Amino acid sequence: MSAAPVQIPAVGRPKPLKVPPTEERTLRNGLRAIAIRRSTVPRAEIRLRIPAGGVYDTGDGTRARLVPETLLGGTGTRDSVAIARDLQRLGASLDAGADSDDLVVRGGGLAGNLPGLLELLAEVVTDAAFPADEVAIARDRVAQEIIIQRSQPSALASEALRARLFGKHRYGRPMPDPDAVRRIGPAPLRRFFEQRVLPRGSAIVIVGDMTPAKALDAVEGALGGWKGRSQLDKPSAPAPASIGRPTVLVARPGAVQTTIRLGGPALSRREDGFFSLALAVMVFGGYFSSRLVKNIREDKGYTYSPNTMLDHRRRASALIINADVGTEVTAAALLEIRYELGRMAASMVPQEELDQARRYLAGATSLAVQTQAGLASYVDGLVAAGVGLDFLRDFRRNLEAVTPKDVQDAAIRYLTPRGLQTVLVGDPAAVSTTVGAFDDLEQR
Amino acid sequence: MPRPKTTLTFPIERTTLDNGLRVVMAPDRSSPAVMIAAYYDVGFRSEPQGRTGFAHLFEHLMFEGSVSLEKGMHDRLVNGNGGIMNGSTRNDFTNYFEIMPSNALELGLFLEADRMRGLRLTEQNLAAQVAVVKEEVKVNVMNQPYGGFPWLFLPMALFETWPNAHNAYGEFADLDAANLDDTVAFFDRYYAPGNAVLALTGDIDPDATMRLIEQHFAGIPARDVPPTVDASEPVPSSERREQRVDPRAPQPAIALAYRTPDPITAFDEYCALILAGSILGDGDASSLHQRLLKRDRLASHLSAEVGLVAGTFEVRGPSMFQIAVWHPAETDAEQITKAIDEEIDVLADGVDAEELDRFRNAYLADLLGAIDNLMARGMLVAATEQQRGRAELINEIPAALAAVTPEQVAEVARTWLRPHQRALLEWQAGGGR
Secondary structure, three states, X not given: OOOOOOOXXXXXOOOOOOOOOEEEEEOOOOOEEEEEEOXXXXXXXXXXXXXXXXXXOOOOOHHHHHHHHHHOOEEOOOEHHHHHHHHHHHOEEEEEEEOOOOEEEEXXXXXXXXXXXXXXXXXXXXXXXXXXXXXXXXXXXXXXXXXXXXXXXXXXXXXXXXXXXXXXXXXXXXXXXXXXXXXXXXXXXXXXXXXXXXXXXXXXXXXXXXXXXXXXXHHHHHHOOOOOOOOOOOOOOXXXXXXXXXXXXXXXXXXXXXXXXXXXXXXXXXXXXXXXXXXXXXXXXXXXXXXXXXXXXXXXXXXXXXXXXXXXXXXXXXXXXXXXXXXXXXXXXHXXXXXXXXXXXXXXXXXXXXXXHHHHHHHHHHHHOOOHHHHHHHXXXXXXXXXXOHHHHOHHHHHHOOOHHHXXXXXXXXXXXXXXXXXXXXXXXXXXXXXXXXXXXXEO | OOOOOOOOOOXXXXXXXXXXXXXXXXXXXXXXXXXXXXXXXXXXXXOOOOOOOHXXXXXXXXXXOEOOEOOOHHHXXXXXXXXXXXXXXXXXXXXXXXXXXXXXXXXXXXXXXXXXXXXXXXXXXXXXXXXXXXXXXXXXHHOOOOXXXXXXXXXXXXXXXXXXXXOOOOOHHHHHOOOHHXXXXXXXXXXXXXXXXXXXXXXXXXXXXXXXXXXXHOOOOOOOOOOOOOOOXXXXXXXXXXXXXXXXXXXXXXXXXXXXXOOOOOHHHHHHHHHHHHHHHOOOOOHHHHXXXXXXXOOOEEEEEEOEOOEOOOOOOOOEEEEEEEOOOOOOHHHHHHHHHHHHHHHHHOOOHHHHHHHHHHHHHHHHHHHOOHHHHHXXXXXXXXXXXXXXXXXXXXXXXXXXXXXXXXXXXXXXOOHHXXXXXXXXXXXXX
16 A cells, blocks of 8 residues: 555643642651542542561561451451441442552542541551451462462562562562461461551552542541551661572473563662663663564564563562563573663664653653542552652653663663573473573573 | 432533544543544454454554554554553454543544554564464463463353354464455455444543544545344353363362343343342452352352453443352362352342442442543443443443342342353363473
8 A cells, every 4th residue: 555645643742740639647646648639530549558568577478468368357346247348338448468568458439438438447457356267268368379379470480580689588588388378377467467557657648539638637537546656677678689690490391481581670769860760661661662562572473562660669679571472482582682681781772762752651650640549559659669749740850851871871780681680481391402502591 | 328429420422424433522621631442343253253363363453554654653653642552352342542641632533543544464564463462362371370261261151153152362273374365354344434433532622623533534435334243142041061171270260151131232131230240249248259258168269240351331242240269179160159059049039228239339439430540431431332322321320220129130130140041161270380
């Protein structure tokens, strides 16, 4: 088909990112509360973040994992069914989980019932009872979940990569042993809860169809009486990973794909140079129009959905490259990934390519915070990282300051074949000879 | 407790261009973003016999260059102006969309018009996308324990006719057999403007947007529109059972599927079944959760929902109600289905009004949360306009759910959730790594 000359419509400047009305207050018990108005639907979203995640579990990690799983299993006055039914009456839901740093209760519901939802949340975080039968059910369920998760190649790869990056630190051992999970009883969970699920150091974010000041009053009314002081212990950051170690090959005989992961250290959102690195990640493999997607998906058809991302924990950030490729093209795909990494370091990114990535990252971030849930999770993520809310306000301006030279400097430090650890999950019989031609392999 | 607000009032405007393209708009100016979605009336159900996976493969080709744009330009223009794009193939449609900052509205319209006008199909791009689609099937199904459970395999067990029961992701032999002539013919047949709905949701001024739509789309010539696929088939008269062995799954699972009232012509009953499904399987308070996970401890996890992979409300023709249960090797399908049958019998005997209200309340609150997302909202608007000519459904669902009575819920359970009408998929665990 012959292409007639066409005029691609011009695009004006985007409207500025408006951060909606926000109020913040720290209660006398130390709880930090942030409320933001967004009235798109008659709902409100809640995120309560408590420093009681994996890093605070000095044992085998089972307590930090199971306390949130049984948090909604009953209080002094309500059993688990009563809690579930009361949430339905409120048109609301609550769900608790833990990451390596924090215990997080996520939820939301009809905005008109926000005070009632906060009362219920307060009852749960002050008076969870950990009934023996609920604990017994939860530990079996969690053990099964871990076993199922470990059957997934992506989880196997992630576990092996984290162990490489963070060693014996909790960040390197995110999943507890299922047998240990099956053995735990209510008493240690209650102790962990009493020592750790406390207001100081915790933060609640509310985004929804309500007046921020009124939402904060409701928080104060419901959670103002939450008491107790945690010990001010500071879990350590993981030691930096050593470089130049062999590539890990986790054996999965007969696998039709190889699950490729590369990872290394990265800058946190608090550090100088973060925006340069964020844009280097975008240009390399962070979005559909990136170099990695063009090369190994669009040109060669090796993989469906390769991507590159920054993974932020409070005490360390990591850069992670993902690609699940056909077994027969494993070595070829690895070579192309490293070629694109090397190209980032070896030459400056053209201005137009950088501008595209910059506009994408600014636009995608604006889109991500347009829902109540998206904005709540974004702000909660900033709170988790210890980053101020002005990060979002200044985001676009900070991106605009980055030059091609800045991106190359970031790539030289963080996006190098030499500095990244490689993990493969796949069929050793099919891949070890070819990959072994250019990598030392450590087979598991 | 006072009943909080759950109503939705998105304005809906529609028009049809001379070439047959139907346009629907749902303006909402609260955020500076717009979703531009083109829905074509072609999905898994349209695939010819022997061409499994072709609709989805074709979806990939719609990103490989169009009349005025080389391969890669579409993506760079969307991403490079701060937008995201994707496409998906479902039972009754294939969709393409951009979510852009609203200053890029005209660019998005230009991009959709350009590929509605025609594609640049080459042997090389076709071969690359056949490879990409095969890697997609591998990562989502073949290389992953529980891959395709139950969404891909359960309809194959419940249904018997080709449109509903073939492998929608595609057999590799069929994907490999795709040639350029087929793709040209497929585009001609299914990608006519009269076979599409263009939906605009978000930060738009309807009058100004309508002028831009005329400017970009009105010049695309009209073509014949294929007849709508008739995917109707009788409800099973005896239980259908299938087993699949998953060599690397560490624990077995089962899935049950039941047919439903027609999602369009029997919408009130369909809503009653949604709430019946909710009472059975939605969350910790649901009867199956209490029975299977708590009281009898037969299972470790369950899910239940009405709809196909397209969603609950984005289905035309036969839909299904599905229950998926993950259980330890010590319990078996017979015990679990017996317990499920007993809980369905309880529901069929009658529902407490207070109980129904609780589940309805929770369902509505979740639905409002989902609709807050521009992508989810734009998809609902587009699919309901494409399938029902009624994008207003987005505003009508809360009232339709509110009108469901306890007696209707019991009645749909009695009529539709009988053991002899269902399919049972047993997912057997091989336990290897």
